[in-house]
Amino acid sequence: MRLRKGLNDRLLRWKMAGGAKEVIAGMVQRGSRNIMVVIGASIIIVMVALAVLAPVLPIADPTPSEVHPEDQTLPPHWFRYFGYNVSKGDGHLFGTDELGRDVFSRVIWGARVSLLVATLAVFFSMVIGVLLGLTAGYFGGWVDYIIAGTIDLFWTFPAFLLALAFAAALGPSLTNVILAISISYWAGFARLMRGQALSVRERLYVEASRALGARNIRIMFTHVLPNCLAPLIVWASVGVADAITIESSLSFLGVGTQPPTPSWGYMLYRGIPYLEEAPWMATFTGLVLLITILGFNLLGDGLRDVLDPRMKGMRR
């Protein structure tokens, strides 16, 4: 009996792994034929590579310890075609900021912060959302009543407003930003998970599994969860885009990442007083920010179209 149980265990584990692998393999295969997925994924790969490789790339120090007055607000070297005097601006692709720091290098180091915060925040909100949504949808009854109510409450409020309230209260720091976004963003994942769990728990294979004596936890994680993998990945991709927007907005308002850590939001904020004098400070930072957000949105939208054509164009 014990032997059979062990075998059954291994088989199940193998099947689950196969299921997850199958889902991801299917996404890659079908996604590679969708132009949005291809463009989105390419942007993400480039951005992640730049962010990861930032310390070894041959770029200037983003936070030099001393300020050289002669380097302040130098235009990008290719601005000479627009009539700028760039005699000293050699080697600065995006120019320099008000403290003489290389904007290009700061944008790349800023990507590290943005992507890290966004990915971790989405990961944590996914964990919260999946656990709560799965529990609510699978068990039903009063458990569902309470959790679903909480989900709806959090879903009602714009995540940004919640994150702003939490970030303001917790005080500005990288960890607090991640925390604030995670607490504010989980409801979407929970809704998704709950809906899926509700529909999957009535399926025959769940019943069969229960008849074989599988415990609830096991059914939840071997049957219900793998079935929701595809929509979860779609949500996560769009979620990272939202989290980047929220993080940069918080930093822009001064409650996010704190200087001297390079962050896109704060760099844009610093760029406003220099719009006339040094427009490159804000414009290029924002452009990279936009492209990154666009990349994750494209990937999410594209994958959704590929996985579930019925959901096409629905987003609110």
Place this chain on the structure above:
Amino acid sequence: MADLISYVIRKILLAIPVILLATFIVFLMLYLTPGDPIVNILPPHASADDIAKLREKYGFDEPFIVQYGKFLARLVQGDLGQSVSRQTLNLAVGDLILQRLPKTLELMAIGLGISYSIGIPLGVYSALKQNTWKDRSVMVFTLVAYAMPSFWLGILLMLLFAVYLGWLPIEGTVGGFNSIILPAMTLGLGNAALTTRMMRSSMLEVQRQDYITQLRSRGLPEREVIFKHALKNAILPVITVIGLDIGWFVAGAVVVETVFSWPGLGLLVTNSINNYDFPTVQGCILVLAMFVVFGNLMADILYAFADPRVRLG
């Protein structure tokens, strides 16, 4: 009609826990704030006895739930507490908010107008030209406009219209009506992308309906089919979500007002955060949350009004 009224009452009752959650989160803010408010009020050499006395006076020694109850009781009377910022010390937060509210409402109203007057025609156009390059370019525009962070869009508009062209004032309110154009455009454009997408899919949906085919087969001119029959039905679901847009605008207003130094609630929040004026932050966030609750309620009611089927659900 009776079912509509009972539906509306049900929805209003359902909004109460949401409002309570908002008050709870806002109350929690003061709790999470690092630093003891009493210690901040007293001079640094205050004795432990003094601190304890003051704590008792302000009720900080009471259990969490009692303090929250008292907070709610004051809230019901419209008392949002007093500002602790240097410029507005001891002024009632409620008054500060009332002072700023009209500016935010003005901004949101014009933003909403811009968003719908771009989104609806563009969505209809895009649906009529489905799968052509015109449709695709509109879709690319919506993708970019949706992804565009509002503060960067604001900066770009500022750069173009205020710095280079010099047509509009760069920030503040000194320019009269001209001052509101840029912030309202910034606020409206992102939402216009959403409206365009919704309008497009709604229009496509309606055009597939049998009664449209029937009208066409009767030989009605295409113009009449589209504008007299299809548009009327397609526009309904787009208009009903106007309430949900308020959520977007509330979040956007905080950022946009900061970019353009527009003296509304959003700027008040940002300034208060930077001045550690938490009672004011609490009050503003609560008011903004009320906007969201009200918007959602409005969307539900409008939807039920337009589509009788949901009343019974």
